[in-house]
Amino acid sequence: MTVTTIRLVATDLDGTLVRSDGTVSPRTVTVLRRVVDAGAVVVLVSGRPPRWMKPVIAATGIDSPAICANGAIIYDPRADRVVEEFLLAPVDVARIVAVLAAAAPDVRFAVETGADTYAVDGYRGGWHQDGGVRPCSLRELAGLAAAKLLVYHPRLSADELLEFVRPRVDAIAEVTHSNGRNLVEISAKGVSKASTVALLAARMGISAAEVVAFGDMPNDIGLLRWAGCGYAMANAHPVVRAAADALAPSNDADGVARVLEDFLGSHKYMPEPERASCEGC
Structure with missing residues (x-):
């Protein structure tokens, strides 16, 4: 693990943050809010198009720019609009x-x-x-x-x-x-979850070493490898588990929340009160 201070958490949704029944647990919502309150940015990163992101955004309250369609779209939940696209011609x-x-x-x-x-x-x-x-x-x-x-x-x-x-x-x-x-x-070509998270992080002045990422399927592999620490869920595809730095408990066991709770309990990993800003991302 090469993570220094966590300034950005990038998490996949289905099979990762979202439980198998389609819900986000109260525990996960609470922990995400604690991460934001600690000064870090949470970025939702999914294969979903923007219109399918909205229920999770509403459930979690995470309104920083979301990465959709495997990195092809940056969506601004606050304005409810697509702000950038990287399309296959x-x-x-x-x-x-x-x-x-x-x-x-x-x-x-x-x-x-x-x-x-x-x-x-x-x-x-x-x-x-x-x-x-x-x-x-x-x-x-x-x-x-x-x-x-x-x-x-x-x-x-x-x-x-x-x-x-x-x-x-x-x-x-x-x-x-x-x-x-x-x-x-x-x-x-060149468009992935990893490429677009890296783009957003660079715009916020955040390095890969300051990013923790979570995922479960092959479309998450590049992101997990790029981040300072990439967690595969216990329920992840075997190739994802092999590519990750570490394993988190399953999505149905609130694995993202449990890992982030450990980071929150170890204050050396959390940012100083000055927040990373995603304005203009």
């Missing part, structure tokens, strides 16, 4: 769709724009929990700029699909997954 969406459709005719695609999900017929990836998926043709989909291009296969697991997709598109995009479904998520 339509030309790259079209190239990837063409390559993967030729290599595996059974794949189906969807695009998350940040505001909506557009999906071709046969897509069953489940990344439209709000029922707001908009049907579209493959030609229409290939003309969209994507926060995430979602690739579904009816038989391959997420791990198997990741191994199939990554070498075919790695030169022009980032590929990961965050679920147990038959789905992978593709972002613009």
